[in-house]
Amino acid sequence: MDARGALTVADLGVVDYDAALAIQAAMLAARLGGTIGDTLLMMEHPHVFTLGRGADERFIVGNPASVPIRRVSRGGQVTYHGPGQSIGYPILKLEGRDRDVTKYLRDLEAAMIDALAKFGIDAARRDAMTGVWVGSRKIASIGVGIRRWTTWHGFALNVSTDLSFFDSIVPCGIEGCRTTSICELTNRAVSVRQFAEVMRESFRRVFHYDEIVLAGPSQTGQAPHHLMAGNG
Incomplete structure (x- = not known):
């Protein structure tokens, strides 16, 4: 496959879910307009349950902590986002042979499987179940949106997540689904930032980018200014 050139990666730190949606929407418009290149936004969210289109x-079976609930324009069922979870939102233009939604989903899974291997975790796909699994437990979820063959929304992988929040939902609508995390599996302290650094390189390899351009973290939860240059 031909290389895709440079991938910009921006680690935005902890970003409120609604603010993250606004950032994604602005960057999706910029990518559709050709004023930015392919970009991977990495971040963490405060507690939130999200529902796909x-x-x-009914898959939210309880909410004792009064976690906010949002319905959004991604595919998939209900999932949980919260502290200790690595979130990735790729804003990519799919072209040529890459204009294949199934291929895009499998590539996202492959990138996470590759990154988890660097932590000694043997993760895999499961037939007819989008996401990444370690044995019978799910460690990562995927829910994407595609507009004019440009992607948004993305993936969530449990690093040091408090897994008890998944008890309030039927994760991804899969009855009996149990979740796990890097820290639970390795019994080691791993930070979201540590995982994100590994994940961006796995993403680069699987999606065939020549290089990564780091945009730098933002302390305000806003996209770095130069990413939005020319977006009006």
């Missing part, structure tokens, strides 16, 4: 609210 056609998700069934």
